[in-house]
Amino acid sequence: MKVGIVGATGYGGVELYRILSNHPHVDECILYSSSEMDVPYTQSFPHLNNLSDHRLKNIDVEEMKKNVDVLFLATPPGVSSKLSPQFINSDVKIIDLSGDLRLKQKSVYEQWYKRECVEEEILEGAVYGLSELNKVDIANAQLLANPGCFPTATILGLAPVVKQKLIDEKSIIVDAKTGVSGAGRNASPGTHYSEVNENVKIYKVHEHQHIPEIEQALHNLNDSISFISFNTHLMPMTRGIMATIYVSLTETTTTEKLLDLYNEFYSNSPFVRIRKDNEFPSTREVYGSNFCDIGLKVDERTGRITIVAVIDNLMKGAAGQAVQNFNIMNGFEETTGLYFAPIYP
Ligand SMILES: NC(=O)C1=CN([C@@H]2O[C@H](COP(=O)(O)OP(=O)(O)OC[C@H]3O[C@@H](n4cnc5c(N)ncnc54)[C@H](OP(=O)(O)O)[C@@H]3O)[C@@H](O)[C@H]2O)C=CC1
Numbered sequence: 522m523k524v525g526i527v528g529a530t531g532y533g534g535v536e537l538y539r540i541l542s543n544h545p546h547v548d549e550c551i552l553y554s555s556s557e558m559d560v561p562y563t564q565s566f567p568h569l570n571n572l573s574d575h576r577l578k579n580i581d582v583e584e585m586k587k588n589v590d591v592l593f594l595a596t597p598p599g600v601s602s603k604l605s606p607q608f609i610n611s612d613v614k615i616i617d618l619s620g621d622l623r624l625k626q627k628s629v630y631e632q633w634y635k636r637e638c639v640e641e642e643i644l645e646g647a648v649y650g651l652s653e654l655n656k657v658d659i660a661n662a663q664l665l666a667n668p669g670c671f672p673t674a675t676i677l678g679l680a681p682v683v684k685q686k687l688i689d690e691k692s693i694i695v696d697a698k699t700g701v702s703g704a705g706r707n708a709s710p711g712t713h714y715s716e717v718n719e720n721v722k723i724y725k726v727h728e729h730q731h732i733p734e735i736e737q738a739l740h741n742l743n744d745s746i747s748f749i750s751f752n753t754h755l756m757p758m759t760r761g762i763m764a765t766i767y768v769s770l771t772e773t774t775t776t777e778k779l780l781d782l783y784n785e786f787y788s789n790s791p792f793v794r795i796r797k798d799n800e801f802p803s804t805r806e807v808y809g810s811n812f813c814d815i816g817l818k819v820d821e822r823t824g825r826i827t828i829v830a831v832i833d834n835l836m837k838g839a840a841g842q843a844v845q846n847f848n849i850m851n852g853f854e855e856t857t858g859l860y861f862a863p864i865y866p
């Protein structure tokens with residue numbers, strides 16, 4: 522297959538390139554840029570010297586329609602809203618890593634992203650691609666909205682107890698932490714070294730754009746869920762997301778029984794690893810991989826559970842899950858090109 526990557530000079534784009542350039546069903550990667558034309562890719566990324574002789578191409582929709590089977594958009598918010606509609610009814614499948622197509626209601630996108638949304642009929646046609654929960658629709662998608670990094674960890678961490686209706690629907694609290702690469706390659710005052718080093722910062726309090734995405738997905742699993750409490754913290758590390766989730770149980774149960782439920786729920790999900798009783802994952806243990814690792818424990822005194830879900834934000838939180846979805850959309854084994862160990866230490 523021939524794949525195109527728009528935004529190849531960014532973090533999500535170069536992670537896609539790392540995976541797709543070694544994918545057994547990808548014959549060619551075509552790399553697009555909105556700011557550079559006909560310059561070697563290695564100019565942006567010298568770590569690819571001797572591995573890539575690609576030159577960046579400018580974005581030309583008609584050229585893409587002729588030369589590309591699947592187009593990945595690893596672009597800032599607003600770009601996919603303009604590009605994706607131009608591919609409707611074409612033979613090109615679109616996998617969008619941005620948040621532009623994830624929310625089903627135009628007004629909700631405009632409220633949280635504070636920018637204009639695509640038409641609702643485009644949103645209706647887009648499939649939300651949380652690979653573990655939506656395989657049948659993903660397999661038939663032409664337009665795929667790849668989930669956000671925090672939603673991926675949070676929804677996978679909660680899905681079994683939410684679907685089984687074991688928790689108080691108003692009790693969900695998510696305390697999430699992220700590495701700085703989640704903010705993309707361009708430095709900003711909030712993300713440069715001296716701001717982040719030896720520091721922990723809470724940001725976008727009650728205003729994070731992933732809140733409605735998580736609520737939408739949980740509501741689809743259990744329609745009594747409408748709102749969650751969710752906050753994010755920037756950590757002095759490059760990659761990784763940890764979502765620590767607190768929820769109240771509606772009936773008495775044990776850690777052992779919940780671990781059995783999670784193991785059963787994810788028994789056909791090769792990238793979700795449930796930890797043993799009293800073992801909790803850390804971000805390092807999924808670094809550079811497509812795994813989502815989950816640990817949990819019942820607090821018998823309070824009747825609450827603590828659930829911990831970790832991912833690599835650029836892998837399962839972005840490019841890795843995008844390739845997992847690419848595999849499902851094209852009838853390949855979902856682990857193709859992706860089933861490798863995390864980098865450790
Ligand atoms: N980083 C992460 O962990 C995650 C990111 N995402 C989402 O994925 C998307 C990409 O993120 P990330 O790679 O981190 O961001 P980066 O800022 O690192 O890269 C974005 C790339 O988009 C390109 N770009 C900028 N403006 C335009 C435009 N108008 N048209 C076309 N291309 C443009 C730029 O390349 P050029 O100038 O060469 O065109 C740039 O390299 C974002 O929507 C982000 O929210 C989702 C999950 C996790």
Ligand SMILES: CC(=O)N[C@@H](CCC(=O)OP(=O)(O)O)C(=O)O
Binds near residue numbers: 618669699753755
């Ligand atoms: C550290 C950091 O700033 N992370 C970003 C990650 C969000 C992201 O990738 O944006 P979309 O999923 O909405 O496209 C944030 O928290 O906003």
